[in-house]
Structure formats: structure tokens, C-alpha cells
Amino acid sequence: MSKLPRIDYYFDVISPYSYIGFEILHKLKHQWKGVSIRYIPFFLGAIMNETGNRSPGMLPAKAAMSMTDLRRTAKFWNIPFTPNPHFMDWIMKYRPTGALRILLALEEQDKELMLRAARGFWLRLWFRSEKIFENSDFEEVLKAVGVKNVQEVIEKSKEEKYIKMLMKNTKEGVSLGAYGAPWINVLTADGEEHLFFGSDRFHLIADLLQQPQPLPDKLLFNQKSKL
Template sequence: MAQRIDYYFTPVSPWAFLGSERFHSVAVKAGAEIAYKPVNFGTIFPASGGLPLAKRAPQRQAYRQVELRRWADHLGIPLQLNPTHFPLADELAALTLIAADEAGADLAVLTTAFGRALWVEDRNIADRETLGEILEKNGVSRSLIERAESDEIRARRDSYTEQALAAGVFGAPSYVLNGEIYWGQDRLDFLESALG
């Protein structure tokens, strides 16, 4: 039976984007299944002692920029350190991914595409038209956005958020394997080892 990784993330996280291709490669190599769970960090941060970026101390904000640049250079990804549309609300993008997962779309492709749109192409993934274009470019109907805004999909995101809190998740991305959290794309080596 394939191992399952619960993937708790937000589509607007630069760290989730930086780790996306490597994470999916690790999962494929191990034959692991991924349960995609875009969650609401607006709920998780206050419950776990975290702060949204704008409320963090200047030193932490400055160091985040340094680390983003280091990792982007290390991975050869042309990251926009200060994209025009960030910070932005992640709700519609997250709900769209949940609806796409329900419809059987390739979430490995879509999660990476959403991150690339924001962090490389400097696009607004809170915008319906932008999301529709990304979906269509990746073979998914833009009509999915209507489903994304349904009560059922919103309830699913709420459920994922509750699951994240129960699992002890406090930051994005978090990969949970056999009840153990691997927080951050810089922990992918440990996740790969755990997968065997």
C-alpha cells in the first residue's frame, strides 16, 4: 500500500512554490500518494503563535528576503522577491485547487503553476480571470471557479484547516507523513529519507 503525505499549504507561499517540483519528484520516486490540503493560515497562525508577514518584526522580514534570495539562487528559480500582488488573499486560489482536486485535475501541475504565476510571472492569483487563464493553460475548465465558491468546497477547506491544527501544523508548507511534520521546503531531504 502506498504511503500518504498530507500536504498542508497555501498557494501564495513562496516556500511552497520553491519546494513544489522537488516535493512532487520525491513523492513520485517513493510511489507516495499526496493528499492536497490548502488551508487557512489566517486561522492557523493565531492558534499556533504565528504572525502574518506584515506583523513580524523587521529583522524577521529582512531575513526572510535574504533566505528567499538564497534559495531561489540555489534552486535556479527566477523568483520575484517583492511581487506586485503580494501579500494577497489566498482564499479563491485555495478553493480553486480544492475544486480542481475534486474534479481529478493534476494538482502537482496546478499547485506549481499557481506559485509560478505569482512568484515568477508577477501575476495576481486572487483574480478570477488570472485563475481562469492558468486553469485553461493547464487543461482545466475555468468553470471550476464557480464550483470553488460553493459552500461544499468552503467547508472542505475549513475541514482541512481543522485537520492541520489537529496534526500540529503551524506553517507552510507542511508535509505530514505517519503523523510526523516536516515543515518547510528545506526539510524535503528528511521527508525523502522517511519515505525510504
Template structure:
């Protein structure tokens, strides 16, 4: 049996680059020897802890560039992401923390549904351009994913168990040197951990596993 590499993917739903890596990395599980663990994090806390600032606030020119860059990457990877024109307003007025906690809640209660819920939340926000901030949004996603007792899952978002899981993921990421999302930690056979920021290091991740990066996804999602 081929030994699988441990890959921890730290992400926040509010990050378009996280959506790109989420899909492009998971699509390679059938060909790359890896076990991917999804770890939702509080990006705002990571930015604050690392002294990082959102791109549009740090350097104004980064905002327009980010829109073009995300659109270009989405085309390359055949991911139907549509960069939201209201993105800057959203990140100043809303928080994705409860949506990220929702994934943690599903991981604790019905782990077999967690990946589908994460994907549905990403697609709802970045493909359908719908909100992921209110209880009604969460109930719609959970029901569509076939999660049992959606109301109980939503209620558990504020529980200490769910908050603790999210906090643990976030602290773990910060301690490993994370300063933004997505953040990937690859554990090699000798136990050494290699860390990668962003969605554009798949070719290096594959190389370190002895695998060839075969370019964009063949089929559109």
C-alpha cells in the same frame, strides 16, 4: 510491489516556501516510494489558530531576511522563483484564499488537472509576478491548463463543497500541530505520523523513507 508512504502536503499559494517544497518534493516521486496528496489551506486561519504572526510583523528584521532566504533557496533548488518586492503590501491587502479554493474546486471536479493548476498558480504569482486574486486570473490559469468549463469551476469556488474541502484541510493541519506553511505529514509503515514545517526538511523526510536526498533539482523548471 514497494509500499508507498503517504505524504500530505499542506500549503498556501501566498507562501514562497510552499512553492519551493511543492516542486522539490513532487520532483522526487519517481525515485522515492511515496504518494503525495496536495492539501491547500487557509494560512491566515492557521496563523490565528496557532497564535503565530507573519514574520514581518512579529520581528521587523525577519522581512528582509525572508527575501534573501527565499532567493537563496530558490537558487539552490533551481526553481525560478522571484521574491516580490510588493510581498508585504500584498499580504496586508489581498487574500489568496480564493486561489487556494480554486485548487480544491479542480480536485473535486477534475482531479487529474489539480496538480497542473496548483503549479500554474504558483508560477503565475512567484515566477511571472502576476496576480492570482481575481476571476480573470483564475480563468486564464484554468484555460492554460486545459481544464474544461473554466467558468463553472470558478463559480464553484463559493460553493459549500469547495469551502468545506478547504476548511477540512485547514482544520486537519491545525489539529496535527501546524502553525505555518508549508506543513508536511509523513505516515510511516507503523502508522506513526511525522510532521515537518518548512521547505528544508527533505533530507529528513527521505531518510525516514529509507531514501537518500540527492540535493537540488538537476534541471531547471
């Protein structure tokens, strides 16, 4: 018996490409029919360590080109984005694991709240150049997205349960061959798995799933107006 195709989207809130991919996928879920999506937080730092990969920010020429690439892509898709001048200093000092555990705790309460909080973390880091690593940061994001029991969620996220959940998600990513983020596992109706890396592979995923090619709203509107 065939099943509906599913996209498993592995992401880290510290990753700007995960942010871009998240927003594109959010737009596509209104264009693609009969495709379910799972959003799976994992710890990119552990993925990089496991595979020996390095952040683009560690190579100045690559870092500069990455920011140019991100700005262009964000503009094309109408996604709020501003390069963060503090990012390299912060990732040497902090881990995003607290924010990721917040998302896991929220998901049990309300999946949509989890997605709004993920966007809130990305907007802080990659639009307003604000931190996402400490309790005060968590409080601001949770209040902004409408969480009522803010302190309860923060304390709950520190439980061993969510530490293990994050480790499990990260190990799953490694087992799927992940070396960066976002990492995407597409399960087709025949049960086969198809792996993709990055935020610029959605045209290939569309072809695989026989869905409309991805377009930003401005081009989608122009295309419809010509019909």
C-alpha cells in the same frame, strides 16, 4: 498489514516556502519509490491566527533574510523565483481562499490539473509578481494550464461544499499542530505519524523513509555520472 508510506503535504498558494517545497517534492517523487503523496490546500491565514504566529514579512529584518534565503534555495533547486514587491500590500487587502477553493474543485475533476494550477498560482505570485485573488486572475491561470470549462470551475468553487472542504483541511492542519506552511505529515508503513515544518526538511524525511537523499537535478546527474 503494513501500508505504503504516505506524505500529506499541507500548503497555501500564498506561501513562497510552500512553493519551494512543492517543487522539491515534485522532483523527489521521481527519485523516491513506493511513497504516495497527498497535496492538501489549507488556509494559512487561519492557521496563523489560530496559533498567534506572524508572517516573516511583518518583521523587516526577517523579511529581508527570508527573501535572500528563498532566492538561494530556488537557485539551488533550479526553481523560478522572484521576490514580489507588492506581496505585503496584497496580503493586507486580499485572501487566497478563492484560489484554494479553485484547487479543491479542480482536484475532483483531475488531480494533475489541480497540481498544474497550484504551480500556476505560485508562478504568478512568486515569479511574475501578478495577483492570484480575483476571477480575472483565476481565468488566466486556468486557461494557461488547459482547463476547458474555466467559468464552470470558477463558479463551482464558490459552492458551500468547497468552503467547508477548505475549512476541514485547515482544521486538520491545526489539529496536527500546524503553525505555518508547508506543514508535512509523514505516515510510515507501521501507521505512525511524523510531523515536519518547512521546505528544508526533506533530507530528514528521506532518512525516515529510507529513501535516497534529495538532490537537485544538476547534482543528481553528477552523482550518477561518477558511478
